[in-house]
Amino acid sequence: MHELMNRPHRRKIEEMPIAPILDMMVAVIFFLLLSTTFIEFTKQTLQPVEIRTTQMAQGPLPLSPKLFTTRTKEWLSLNLTWSGERPGHLKKNITNVDPLQFSKDLINVSRELATEFHQRFPAESNVQLSFGPDIFYQEIISVMDGVQSQIPNVLLTSYDEALRQQRALNE
């Protein structure tokens, strides 16, 4: 009874050594701050080339869609053509005022073309992109941005092909 009535021993609360933790954290923060870049890099992927063999009289003809981007005096011309059993083409023009600047309009126009094609041929997941030799890298990336939002696999083809296509349209 006497023991029960006794006040319990006060426990000594051991404090954590916060100062070394703080020291370490400050060092880590400096290291991380110096090694961090606050630029967010993104990428557009060009997948490995896929080789398909088509056997005659078996299955549907391949669509082989191609998007040609060429520059005329007035505008940037985007022309999406495809073959297959129902060949066709879609065309859009855009005035690109400053080709070295990011253009949301160019992304939207290429996305609209890709969306329209994708709605007609939802199974097609590849498109070949060809640009005129005078098309800037910034414009290439913008067109790829728009197209890859709908059709994931893109393949780059020669600028000669874009020139040939432009000449054919002009004739």
Add this chain to the structure above:
Amino acid sequence: MNDIFSGITRRKFRHPIQPQLTAMVDVFSMITVFLVAGTVFDSSSIVLPSYMQLPLSSAQEGISSAPQIILERNGVHANFLSSYYPYQVFNPALEAALYPDPDLSRLLSEIKAFVTHQTGKAKPEGLLLNVVADRSLKYNMIYDVIQVFRKNGFESIHFVSIQEGSSQ
């Protein structure tokens, strides 16, 4: 007289100012977690020359670890190449020429040696190559360069850009 003894009288006891260490530790922990999450501990993260302007993109896909080539206004260089190669070397006409250009031959042998060295390290999508290029380059330059690297063993090409909205 009072003034004379005033210096002798005991000064008032001052409480030392104690910093709020717990709150500081909390804040530092948050900063550390944020920085650790945002840091890329990768040996081949993008090395961007200060004078180069990468294109802006709305893509969301982050970059991958891969060897990189830098396409500047006058030529191409990379860590695995011994020198700076002007764009003329990549001209497809040179490859088709009767007598091989010595610069092109050297370039091709360096690429092939690097690709051979990378055998076994390739990812499922093939041997990757990050292309870091100035936004003012034209398609013919980029295409010619990519063709050379692709024909000689690099299967997947990643065009590196800066996400629209982030500061360069």
